Structures are given as structure tokens and as C-alpha cells.
Amino acid sequence: MLENMFGRGVRFFKTLSVFRHPVKTKKTKLRYVGAFAVGCSVATYVASTHKAEMAKKKVMKVDTSHFMAEPLTSIAKLSENPDDMKTKIELLIMKIQADFCRALEAEEDVDVRFRVDRWERAEGGGGVTCVLQEGRVFEKAGVNVSVVTGKLPPAAAQQMRARGKSLQEGELPFFAAGVSSVIHPRNPLVPTIHFNYRYFEVREPDGSVQSWFGGGTDLTPYYLSEEDSVHFHRALKEACDRHDPSFYPRFKKWCDDYFFIKHRGERRGVGGIFFDDLEEPSKEQVFQFVKSCAEAVIPSYVPLVQRHKDDAYGLREREWQLLRRGRYVEFNLIYDRGTKFGLYTPGARFESILMSLPLTARWEYMHIPSPGSKEAQLVDVLKSPREWLVDEK
Amino acid sequence: MLENMFGRGVRFFKTLSVFRHPVKTKKTKLRYVGAFAVGCSVATYVASTHKAEMAKKKVMKVDTSHFMAEPLTSIAKLSENPDDMKTKIELLIMKIQADFCRALEAEEDVDVRFRVDRWERAEGGGGVTCVLQEGRVFEKAGVNVSVVTGKLPPAAAQQMRARGKSLQEGELPFFAAGVSSVIHPRNPLVPTIHFNYRYFEVREPDGSVQSWFGGGTDLTPYYLSEEDSVHFHRALKEACDRHDPSFYPRFKKWCDDYFFIKHRGERRGVGGIFFDDLEEPSKEQVFQFVKSCAEAVIPSYVPLVQRHKDDAYGLREREWQLLRRGRYVEFNLIYDRGTKFGLYTPGARFESILMSLPLTARWEYMHIPSPGSKEAQLVDVLKSPREWLVDEK
Numbered sequence: 001m002l003e004n005m006f007g008r009g010v011r012f013f014k015t016l017s018v019f020r021h022p023v024k025t026k027k028t029k030l031r032y033v034g035a036f037a038v039g040c041s042v043a044t045y046v047a048s049t050h051k052a053e054m055a056k057k058k059v060m061k062v063d064t065s066h067f068m069a070e071p072l073t074s075i076a077k078l079s080e081n082p083d084d085m086k087t088k089i090e091l092l093i094m095k096i097q098a099d100f101c102r103a104l105e106a107e108e109d110v111d112v113r114f115r116v117d118r119w120e121r122a123e124g125g126g127g128v129t130c131v132l133q134e135g136r137v138f139e140k141a142g143v144n145v146s147v148v149t150g151k152l153p154p155a156a157a158q159q160m161r162a163r164g165k166s167l168q169e170g171e172l173p174f175f176a177a178g179v180s181s182v183i184h185p186r187n188p189l190v191p192t193i194h195f196n197y198r199y200f201e202v203r204e205p206d207g208s209v210q211s212w213f214g215g216g217t218d219l220t221p222y223y224l225s226e227e228d229s230v231h232f233h234r235a236l237k238e239a240c241d242r243h244d245p246s247f248y249p250r251f252k253k254w255c256d257d258y259f260f261i262k263h264r265g266e267r268r269g270v271g272g273i274f275f276d277d278l279e280e281p282s283k284e285q286v287f288q289f290v291k292s293c294a295e296a297v298i299p300s301y302v303p304l305v306q307r308h309k310d311d312a313y314g315l316r317e318r319e320w321q322l323l324r325r326g327r328y329v330e331f332n333l334i335y336d337r338g339t340k341f342g343l344y345t346p347g348a349r350f351e352s353i354l355m356s357l358p359l360t361a362r363w364e365y366m367h368i369p370s371p372g373s374k375e376a377q378l379v380d381v382l383k384s385p386r387e388w389l390v391d392e393k
Numbered sequence: 394m395l396e397n398m399f400g401r402g403v404r405f406f407k408t409l410s411v412f413r414h415p416v417k418t419k420k421t422k423l424r425y426v427g428a429f430a431v432g433c434s435v436a437t438y439v440a441s442t443h444k445a446e447m448a449k450k451k452v453m454k455v456d457t458s459h460f461m462a463e464p465l466t467s468i469a470k471l472s473e474n475p476d477d478m479k480t481k482i483e484l485l486i487m488k489i490q491a492d493f494c495r496a497l498e499a500e501e502d503v504d505v506r507f508r509v510d511r512w513e514r515a516e517g518g519g520g521v522t523c524v525l526q527e528g529r530v531f532e533k534a535g536v537n538v539s540v541v542t543g544k545l546p547p548a549a550a551q552q553m554r555a556r557g558k559s560l561q562e563g564e565l566p567f568f569a570a571g572v573s574s575v576i577h578p579r580n581p582l583v584p585t586i587h588f589n590y591r592y593f594e595v596r597e598p599d600g601s602v603q604s605w606f607g608g609g610t611d612l613t614p615y616y617l618s619e620e621d622s623v624h625f626h627r628a629l630k631e632a633c634d635r636h637d638p639s640f641y642p643r644f645k646k647w648c649d650d651y652f653f654i655k656h657r658g659e660r661r662g663v664g665g666i667f668f669d670d671l672e673e674p675s676k677e678q679v680f681q682f683v684k685s686c687a688e689a690v691i692p693s694y695v696p697l698v699q700r701h702k703d704d705a706y707g708l709r710e711r712e713w714q715l716l717r718r719g720r721y722v723e724f725n726l727i728y729d730r731g732t733k734f735g736l737y738t739p740g741a742r743f744e745s746i747l748m749s750l751p752l753t754a755r756w757e758y759m760h761i762p763s764p765g766s767k768e769a770q771l772v773d774v775l776k777s778p779r780e781w782l783v784d785e786k
Contacts, residue, residue, distance in 0.1 A: 117759070131758040142758065263736045263743040326750070333726035334736065343656045343727065350656040355758050357719070363750040365524040365535065366510070 067094045068101055069118040069128040072147035085211065085283055086175055089199040090147050092287075093179035094128070096197070096294045097145045100181060101130050103298045104143075107305050108135045114143070121347050124149035129352040133359065136186065137309050142355035143181040148345075150174065152202060155344055159337070160202075163277065168204045175201040178215075179294065180338065182356040183301075188321035189311040191221035191228060191269070192328065193301045194356070196338060197294045199287075213286045214276035217297055218255055220269030220328060222321045224378045226388075228304050229270045233388040235300035236273050236293070243289040248389075251275045256385040261331050266382035268331045320375050322362035329361050460487045461494055462511040462521040465540035478604065478676055479568055482592040483540050485680075486572035487521070489590070489687045490538045493574060494523050496691045497536075500698050501528045507536070514740050517542035522745040526752065529579065530702050535748035536574040541738070543567065545595060548737055552730075553595075556670065561597045568594040571608075572687065573731065575749040576694075581714035582704040584614035584621060584662070585721065586694045587749070589731060590687045592680075606679045607669035610690055611648055613662030613721060615714045617771045619781075621697050622663045626781040628693035629666050629686070636682040644668045649778040654724050659775035661724045713768050715755035722754050 071078060071094055073086070081087045101114045112135040120126035127146035132138055152160075152172040161167055178198025185192065197215035204210065219232045233252070240247035255274035259267050273293065278286050332339050342353035369375035464471060464487055466479070474480045494507045505528040513519035520539035525531055545553075545565040554560055571591025578585065590608035597603065612625045626645070633640035648667035652660055666686065671679050725732050735746035762768035 115758075129758075133758055140756075140758070263741065263746075322753070329722060329754075330726060330747075333723060348656065351759050353656075354723075354756060357756040359757065360715070360753060360755050361722075362753050363533075363747060364752065365508075365522075365526055365533070365748050366744050 066098045066102070067128075068098050068114065068116045068130050068143075072120075072126045072128070072145075085199065085287065086177065086201070088287060089177045092291055092294065093145045093147075093177060093197065096179050096297070097128065097130060097143050097181075100297060101132075101143050103302050104132065104138060104141055104183065104305075107302065107309060108132070108137050112136065112138075114141075117352075119349055119352070121148060121150075121349065123151075123347045127349065127352055129349070129355060131355055137190075137305065139184050139186040140355075140359040141181075141183045143179070144352050144355060145177075145179050146349075146352065147177040148175070150346075153345060156341055159341070165202075165210065165277070167202060167210070168206070170205050172205075173203045175199075180356070181297075184325065184358045185305065185309070187309055187311055188222040188313050188317040189225075189308040190305050191219050191232075192325075193297070194218055194220070195294070195297050197290050199290075211283060212277045212279045213290050214278065215290060215293060216251065216255055216258075216272060216274030217293065217300065218259055218269055218272035218274065219301075220324070221378065222317070222324050223374055224270070224381055225308075228307070229386075229388045231303065232270070232272065232300050234392065235296050237389055237392070239292040239296035240273065240289075242292055243285070247275075247289070248273065252387075259331065260335070261327060262335065264327065264330075266327075266379065267385055268328060268382075270381060270388070271385055319362065320369075322360055323364060323367055324378075325358040325361040326363045329357055332356055459491045459495070460521075461491050461507065461509045461523050465511075465513075465519045465521070465538075478592065478680065479570065479594070481680060482570045485684055485687065486538045486540075486570060486590065489572050489690070490521065490523065490536050490574075493690060494525075494536050496695050497525065497531060497534055497576065497698075500695065500702060501525070501530050505529065505531075507534075510745075512742055512745070514541060514543075514742065516544075516740045520742065520745055522742070522748060524748055530583075530698065532577050532579040533748075533752040534574075534576045536572070537745050537748060538570075538572050539742075539745065540570040541568070543739075546738060549734055552734070558595075558603065558670070560595060560603070561599070563598050565598075566596045568592075573749070574690075577718065577751045578698065578702070580702055580704055581615040581706050581710040582618075582701040583698050584612050584625075585718075586690070587611055587613070588687070588690050590683050592683075604676060605670045605672045606683050607671065608683060608686060609644065609648055609651075609665060609667030610686065610693065611652055611662055611665035611667065612694075613717070614771065615710070615717050616767055617663070617774055618701075621700070622779075622781045624696065625663070625665065625693050627785065628689050630782055630785070632685040632689035633666065633682075635685055636678070640668075640682070641666065645780075652724065653728070654720060655728065657720065657723075659720075659772065660778055661721060661775075663774060663781070664778055712755065713762075715753055716757060716760055717771075718751040718754040719756045722750055725749055 071090055073090055078087050078090065105113055112132060114130040114132045117129045117131075118126070119129065125146070125148035127144060127148075129145075130143045132141040135141070150173070152167075152174045157167050157172060176198065178196060180194075180196035180198075182194045183192060195215070195217035197213070199211065199213050201209055201211040217236060219229065221228060236252075237248040240251065251273035252271060254276075255271045256267055258274045259269065259271065261268060278289075280286070339353060339356070342348050343350060369379060464483055466483055471480045471483065498506055505525060507523040507525045510522045510524075511519070512522065518539070518541035520537060520541075522538075523536045525534040528534070543566070545560075545567045550560050550565060569591065571589060573587075573589035573591075575587045576585060588608070588610035590606070592604065592606050594602055594604040610629060612622065614621065629645075630641040633644065644666035645664060648664045649660055651667045652662065652664065654661060671682075673679070732746055732749070735741050736743060762772060
């Protein structure tokens with residue numbers, strides 16, 4: 001009864017404020033009003049103490065009300081710590097999730113909407129997993145937020161030390177929050193996108209805190225379109241350049257190196273940006289950079305969906321798409337650090353981690369595209385990554 | 394020209410000796426006559442020096458001629474070392490491969506035959522990969538032999554030490570030979586089978602040699618048939634019991650423990666047997682045990698194919714089969730030691746390692762079978778492995 005009332009309230013509000021997004025489907029069993037109401041009070045509090053940021057916080061007020069579900073951290077705790085990076089990142093990723101889900105829904109048939117699962121983790125924290133499956137435009141689209149606290153598993157601490165973190169021994173309390181998404185469209189002319197932006201804090205036995213950001217956005221087309229690749233990379237470069245001119249070239253290369261299917265000697269796609277362990281020049285500056293990157297996802301990708309979602313294709317293109325998705329699965333399950341870290345974390349919600357896998361994939365023994373075919377053209381680029389913006393320096 | 398002559402010679406011989414197996418397809422570009430001729434001379438030599446084994450060696454003579462391709466080790470080297478375990482295991486796995494491929498072909502339409510790829514590895518050794526794809530009965534069937542020599546990669550040595558091998562430091566020359574197979578049938582009422590039998594030798598800097606056998610056979614049904622599971626386990630138990638009554642219970646449990654998809658808390662299938670690092674009571678006795686296991690593959694599995702290959706099924710069963718195949722991919726790419734060892738070995742032929750992946754697989758977010766459904770019945774057994782032969786002790 002109470003839930004029904006909340007439901008009606010939300011629908012009323014949503015219908016008023018975002019006219020292009022129709023009423024939630026029945027699958028969404030969430031309480032929004034609390035989030036909305038207290039979200040506003042967070043915004044109000046922040047606005048009154050930081051006048052210079054008032055304009056930005058007012059935007060946050062609207063965005064907060066649009067979250068796909070209530071944040072993971074209690075509204076009370078968020079309101080009390082508006083300047084804590086943990087609060088800022090959680091509110092950012094909730095907003096990024098909601099904006100992206102709605103931008104994708106706008107490309108879909110009106111009766112196809114994200115299913116929203118808000119879940120909690122016994123060890124601390126939880127997440128909001130949004131999945132849209134078997135749409136007309138998107139075969140499988142997942143956008144996941146997780147805000148997790150607990151003790152760092154020794155294997156994870158070891159992995160961090162291996163990449164240069166000087167972490168003390170012992171049970172280290174950690175906080176990890178991130179948004180991650182993989183979109184597998186139905187039309188093989190629409191590329192797949194993946195992005196992930198995350199913030200990590202580890203508290204050492206002496207009380208000191210280490211923190212860093214990581215993330216990236218990368219594109220996996222099934223057929224090469226130079227125009228698409230240039231559009232995509234340009235959007236990412238613009239986001240990077242606003243913060244540091246060295247970021248795009250550095251993180252573009254990092255992306256080509258990271259999304260590498262070693263046993264095949266090919267990259268997963270046409271790249272993008274990727275970075276990890278970013279903590280300089282300051283926490284706030286890196287946060288602003290991550291925010292720019294995350295906000296660049298929609299302009300980098302949605303125009304490509306619009307451009308190609310109604311392109312004609314046949315069985316040949318579909319089969320090639322499924323084979324390429326097999327490669328995507330290989331990368332995610334064999335090499336991806338995020339997937340491994342996720343699956344090895346005690347109490348991990350594997351459904352949220354594995355939502356990145358495509359609805360369907362295919363493996364043919366010894367499938368080699370004919371030389372010169374459009375399939376071979378893609379593979380050539382995967383084997384020798386290109387600079388997409390050479391004329392734009 | 395010479396190759397054509399050989400080809401004709403082989404066809405002539407094969408037509409005489411194995412009437413149910415028609416002429417090889419054009420894809421098979423191999424030279425058999427050499428293997429056959431010298432195979433006979435090996436048999437003759439062995440027979441003259443070990444009279445007690447003469448009967449068995451005579452069988453070997455026929456089997457050698459039926460190999461899918463020439464062995465990896467030169468015929469000269471094999472003939473000179475008939476009692477070397479490296480020779481014995483290579484001849485065994487070539488025979489097991491051929492017998493199994495032909496037993497499967499006998500269940501297929503007559504125009505569907507294994508493609509045979511014999512390959513060599515720059516670092517030493519090579520393999521014979523047989524794949525049958527898109528048959529009427531088998532959607533994808535792979536049977537692979539590899540005989541590999543080289544220096545043990547440090548990561549592999551480390552992995553062996555971690556499971557208790559006391560290996561010295563340094564570049565250790567190794568020899569590894571094995572047969573492995575995964576069969577994905579088209580009909581969801583026919584289970585998938587996997588087996589792998591292998592022999593490993595490492596030469597230490599002081600000249601001493603460590604050697605051991607490993608392997609197993611396990612069944613992955615899409616729908617539970619107690620009758621099938623009992624038949625399968627009984628065939629394996631009989632093979633084990635001929636050597637040691639403790640083997641079946643020990644290796645059955647090992648199999649349940651090994652083929653475990655940890656993040657889902659479920660086994661890959663209804664089990665079978667699995668063992669590793671077996672070197673006692675003697676190399677010869679373990680070889681005979683491994684031979685019995687490998688020879689039990691056909692009687693354990695082919696009757697199940699015959700029983701179900703023409704069973705009626707619909708879209709529901711097909712979709713469930715594809716979802717279960719997604720789990721199979723998860724196990725192979727995330728957990729399987731063989732796949733990892735393979736992909737991390739320099740110069741590995743990834744097509745032969747990944748032939749174990751199904752032609753098609755599917756991942757649905759939060760797919761949970763209805764309680765009490767036949768799909769849920771299978772999952773129950775995957776979560777709580779059963780003893781299939783409780784009344785047969």
C-alpha cells in the first residue's frame with residue numbers, strides 16, 4: 001500500500017519532468033520518493049555552503065530525482081558528508097547510470113525499458129543493476145552501479161601491489177564505487193560500447209588513506225566505420241583535453257594495450273581511453289576529469305546508434321557479429337581485471353558482473369575472413385591499432 | 394603427385410579394413426602411408442622383443458594405420474624407442490583420437506566428416522586437431538592430440554610447485570602429450586562429453602626426470618537422465634575397478650570438486666572422474682589405467698548419443714541448452730587449468746585450445762528456472778552432486 005503510493009508519486013513526478021520517458025514498467029519495484037526528497041535536501045545544503053558551485057548543485061537536484069533507484073549509501077550519511085569524495089562519486093555514478101539508461105531507452109520501442117535491480121551485499125554496500133534485454137535496438141544492455149565496502153581480499157591487495165601500490169599488510173578496509181556498462185546492440189552495424197569509471201579507497205593500519213580513480217570508454221564495432229571511430233575518439237579527446245593535453249594520447253595508448261586478446265594478437269575493438277591509479281594532480285581535479293569522461297559517453301555513442309540502428313543487414317553480418325562477440329567473451333573472462341576482481345570478491349553478485357556478456361555468442365573453429373573482405377578490414381585494424389585523430393592535433 | 398599416390402594407397406587400405414568409414418573428405422591433406430608402413434615395423438619390433446604382449450601389439454598394428462594423421466614424433470624416433478613412455482603415450486592418444494572420431498562419424502550423416510589439421514609448433518612438437526562442425530547430430534565436436542616439447546614456462550613451473558611438485562629452478566625441458574575432446578551435440582537431450590588424458594615429463598638440471606599422468610572424463614547433460622548418468626558412471630567405474638578399487642570413489646569426488654563453477658556454486662555437469670599427478674604404483678601401471686579410462690570413453694558415451702539423438706525437442710530445450718553452454722564457456726575460460734596452461738604456453742595454437750567452446754552460447758541476465766521444472770531438476774544436481782552407483786558397490 002505504502003509502496004503503491006510511492007509508486008504513484010514517482011510516476012506523477014516523472015511524467016511531469018521527463019516527458020519523453022514514459023512510466024516505469026512493473027518490473028521496477030523501487031522507492032524513489034525518499035531518494036528524491038532527501039536528494040533535494042543534499043543539494044540544498046551543498047548549495048548554501050558552496051555558493052560558487054550553486055549552479056552545478058542545482059543540476060544535481062534534478063539528476064538526483066532521476067536515479068534508477070535509491071543510492072546505496074543512506075541518504076542521511078550522504079547529506080552529512082557532501083564534500084567527501086565517497087559521496088561525490090556515488091552521486092555522480094548514480095546520475096551517469098540514469099542518464100545513460102534513459103538515453104538508450106529513448107532509442108528503443110516505447111514498451112522496452114530497463115529492468116532495475118537494487119541489491120545489497122552482506123559484507124557491506126551493494127549496487128543497482130539495470131539490464132535491458134531483447135529490445136528491438138539493443139539485444140542486451142547493462143548499466144551497473146556498485147558501491148562496496150569491506151576488507152580487501154588478500155589476492156586483490158597483492159594485485160594492487162604488483163602494479164605499484166605500496167599497501168601495508170593486514171586486513172585493509174576498502175571502499176570501491178563505480179559505474180560500468182556494456183551495450184550489445186542487435187544491428188551489427190551499431191558498435192558495442194563499454195565504459196567503466198570507478199573510485200577506490202584503502203585505509204591502512206596506521207589510519208592513512210590511499211585513493212585513486214580508474215576507468216575508460218572503448219568501442220567495439222563489428223564492421224569498421226572510420227567516421228564512427230573518429231566521432232567516438234573525438235568526443236573522448238575533447239573530454240580529456242579540457243583537463244590535460246597529455247591525457248588523450250596517453251590513455252588512448254593504454255586502452256589499446258589493455259583491451260588486447262593476447263592469444264589472438266588482436267585488440268577487442270577500435271579502442272578509446274583507459275587509465276588506472278590516477279590520483280594526481282589532486283583528488284578533486286581527477287574527479288572532475290572522470291566526470292567529464294563519464295559525461296562524454298552519451299555524445300560519443302548515442303549518435304552512432306541513431307546513425308546505424310536501422311541499417312540493412314543480413315545473415316552474413318549477423319554471424320560475424322556473433323563470432324566477434326565470442327572474442328568479447330574471451331577477453332572479459334580470460335583477461336579483464338575488473339571481471340576477475342569482481343568474481344573473486346567474496347559475496348560478489350555474479351549476475352551483475354556477467355551482465356557484460358552478450359545474449360548470444362559463437363565460436364567457429366578456424367574462422368578466418370577472406371582477405372580484402374569487410375570482415376578482414378576490421379581484423380586488420382584490431383591487429384594494428386590506428387590513430388584516429390591524426391589531423392586534429 | 395606423390396601425395397596423390399599416397400592418398401590412393403590409403404583409401405585402398407582404409408576401404409578394405411574399415412568398411413563403415415568412407416573415403417576421407419578433400420579437406421584431409423595428410424600422408425598416411427608412411428605412418429602406416431612404419432607403424433607396422435614398430436609393432437613388429439615390439440612384438441619380437443615382448444612375446445607376452447604380442448597379441449596386444451598386433452592390435453596396435455591395425456590401429457596405427459587408422460590414425461587421423463601422421464604422429465607428431467618422427468616414425469624413426471618412435472621405432473627406435475618402443476618402450477619409452479613418450480612413444481607409448483603418443484601411439485595411445487593417436488589411436489584414442491581416431492577411434493573416437495570414427496565412432497562419432499558413424500552416428501552422423503555420411504557426408505559429415507571430421508576436418509583434420511596436423512600442425513607443428515615452432516618451439517617443438519605439434520598436434521593433430523580434428524573438428525566436425527555443423528553436423529546433423531553434432532553441432533561442434535573437437536578431438537585434439539598434442540605432443541609438445543620445450544622449456545617449461547616459469548608460470549607453469551610455479552603452478553606445478555603450488556600443487557606439490559618439488560621442481561628445481563631454471564629452464565626445465567618438458568614433454569607433454571595428451572588427447573582432449575569436447576563434444577557439443579545438437580539435440581539438447583544428448584549430453585556433452587569432455588575427456589582429456591595426458592602424460593607429462595620434466596627433466597631437472599641434475600638429469601633426473603619427473604613424470605606423471607592426469608586426465609578424466611565428465612558428462613554435461615542439459616536435462617537430467619538418471620539412466621544416462623548411471624550408465625556413464627558405471628562405464629568409468631568398471632575401467633577404474635580393473636586397476637584399483639579406490640580409484641573410482643577418489644576420482645569421482647575429485648571430478649565433482651574440479652569442475653566447479655565457483656561464482657555460481659554449481660558443477661559443470663554430473664561429473665565423472667578426474668585425477669592429476671598420478672605416478673604410483675608404477676609408470677607402466679598408471680599407463681595401463683589411463684589406457685583403460687581412455688578406452689572407456691566410447692562405451693560410456695556413444696550409447697547415450699544413439700539413445701537420444703532423434704529425441705523430439707523444441708525451442709524451450711534449445712534455449713536452455715544454449716544457456717547451459719554459456720556456463721560451459723565460463724568454466725573453461727575462467728577456471729580450467731588446461732585452457733589456462735594452453736593459452737599461456739608460448740606458441741600455443743589457440744584454435745586447438747578453444748575448439749572446446751560451443752558453436753553457440755547464450756547469457757541471459759538473472760535466468761532462474763521455475764522451481765520444480767525439468768531445468769531446475771538439473772540445477773539441483775549441479776548444486777548437490779549425487780552418488781550415481783550407490784547400489785552397485
